[in-house]
Amino acid sequence: MSAVAEAADDPRTWMSRVRAPRGLVIAAMAVCLVMVGPLAYLVLRASEADATSWDLILRMRTVWLIARTVGLATAVTLASIVIGVPLAWLTVRTDLPGRRIWAVLVSLPLVIPSYVGAFALLAAFGPRGMLQQVLEGPLGVERLPDISGFPGAFIALTCFTYPYVFLLVAAAMKGLDPGLEDVARSLSANRWTTFRRVTLPSLRPSIAAGALLVALYALHDFGAVSLMRFPAFTQAIYLQYKGAFDRTPAAILSLMLVALAMLVLALEQRARGRARFYRSGMGTSRPLPPVSLGRWKWPSLLFCGSVTLVALAGPVAVIAFWLVRGMLAGRDVSLALGPAGGSILASSAAAVVAVIAAAPIARLAARHQSPLVRNVERLSYTGYALPGIVAALAFVFFAANFTPWLYQSLPLLVVAYVVLFLPQASEPLRSSFLQMGPRVEEAGRALGQSRLRVYRSIVAPLVARGAMAGGALVFLTSMKELPATLLLRPTGFDTLATSVWSGAAVGLYSEAAAPALLLILICALPLYLLVRRIEVERIEVRAE
């Protein structure tokens, strides 16, 4: 048992002692009703199954595909933790030179769409890729090992998803109470023991939350695995739609994917642990002086540098190369400002709506572990568990047939983004609620304030960091969303992702390059603000 947990009264007691406020439960259930839309659609389609569709699914191949996909998701999740947690510690808690810039650089791969990133990785590190051509002259290397298959899928997915772990853990580290570490150190625990017994356990919920986002992403991703030609479970789903035009087996396979995601979610709910993560002592928390890296400075820089090189600089260089080559060949390269506006509009609306929609669920999940709450929380993950095309077709079905006035409109696209990415908002929010602790609200209420007033004046500012992080994640992920955007956007409404697609689909990489670079550039700004905002807070606190 960790020091944190030992210091707490039994959390099961306080979790069940307070009944969930009815307003919150109703709000959460209303959100959940929209979130389960895709699930309802899948059940409807699956109910049309006959013997042949079951025959299709009960092949050994399906079992084999599930095993492979689970293997890939596990490997990607573990690697993301191994990369993300040290990066968070280095950029938050140490005197790493240029750590604020590193924080932005190592978060940026998040904004590279996995289909673009995988393509660029192949072009850069393929058997006869750019790296090989560089090496051929001086070293006579004729061919590099082929990365496609498992290694390629593993590298691509890890590169473009570890930032989930990094961002959530970095945010949690900033909110940690340094007093705990002081206590541990004063009890003559060394630095490693302190990290292992005190810091790491307090970070457990954020590591678990980041890992969950990574694992579910790896399970539902289609772009990277198909480019890397790794036969994953989503490929079976896509082949049913694209090859056989049969929606029923696709629906049954998708339901299996949802079931898999629920299993992962249950694991995460266990991994969160029962410990509490808020301060119970008196006074304000105080920032710790950064840990001096000493002789570890250079290896640490090398680590940050290599991650940035493979996950960010490599793909960006390849995309820039395509752009320059196209321009030299006299291709008309447009700046794609219209699509950029479309992307920003739809994604920022999705971010705001997602944070608002996630708040009741996150608050309930942090405080009340009733079966009802647990199920509401799990169901809110169904959209995120599905490949974009499946969720998009669910929206096509419902909107075209029941709300035609909403079909192919911007509001529907925004709702679709929210359904697809809500967990990215609710996970950081939940972590914030957990760190805040229940006493704060109780105190406000005890002083005679209304619940609404307590939320507005006390809770909202305290969970603002989680809300910002969640909103930013939803924004960034919506910016690069492709399959649902293609099917649900208003006619003539282009985003940067659809512009990348329309160039890449015809093999015109130069046409795809400009919007891809613009996408990365635009996303860098909110990431920078996110990182800086936390920095600013630290400095202000220190100045007190």
Next chain:
Amino acid sequence: MRAGISVRAAAMAVLVVGLGGCADNASGRATGAIEGAGSVTVYSGREEEFIGPLFEQFEEESGIELEVRYGDSAEFAATILEEGDSSPADVFVSQDAGSLGAVAAAGLFAPIDDEILERVDERFRSSEGLWVGASGRARVAAYNTDTLRDEDLPDSILGFTGPGWKGRIGLPPTNSSFQAFVAGMIATEGEEPTRSFLEDLVANDPKLYEDNSSTVRGIAAGEIEVGFVNHYYIYEVAAEDGDIPVANHFFSGGDPGALVNAAGAGILATAQNPAGATELLDYLTAEEGQAYFAEETWEYPVVDGYEPKEDLVPLTEIESPDVDLSDLGGTLDPALKLLAEVGLL
């Protein structure tokens, strides 16, 4: 906290602008519906880069406004199936006959005027008159001209199963044209011969690519010497990358490797503007459309009297195997199963 406030203000500003945008959008749609007796909504599975100019040309000449949504052919087929009777689309333009066949099989296409249908080579239209081809694309073996000459290549795709081709072949197994070729081969040769062909091919250790154009790029880069693709990709890649040492090898008459597939269009049974939709199909299969596909997208015209680009083997000389293109979508599952069993998927 200042940074936080400015971020919040920015978010609010974006939201306000966004809601304004929604309102604009909604009113735009509404007026479009009132005035838009003349507009035709098109779901285009063919890319804007290639078909957009033709659509613009049609708008100018006919005065009919097109509302074009671009996307993937098979995804649009799935979309139309989900929309059912509520589809806002008038016309579905598709890259491949399989997607058109799937929509036709669901009873969601209206019959096309005989006048338009009868222009088009029988091979490239629905036997029930529910969709019509607008251009043809031939399966070929593209090869590297630095290492191979045309006469080095076999007359039949079955010739690539010999040991001499080990490690020299590439193909895109997830590509729908490749899968249609396998489905066609099952239809003409039967499942067992197709399986043994694929197994022999796999024994030759083919390099697998994500799509046609990267297969052609693989040939140009010397990763492989021969790749199984559609005939026009060498021109597309050359347009982007400059001159490449790649040429097309056509298989001889009736060979399963010589399948010619069609890209085409159909009119939705629920079309709001069937007259405008018919005009568009007329245009695609008339002189303007046929000339455009021959010159701009390097495809085969499918109407008598129009010639493809000069260095292409004329369509009349390619005896494609006797396959009903409409059915390729429906019979694709055995092909996918086979590809999976031999380890190509």
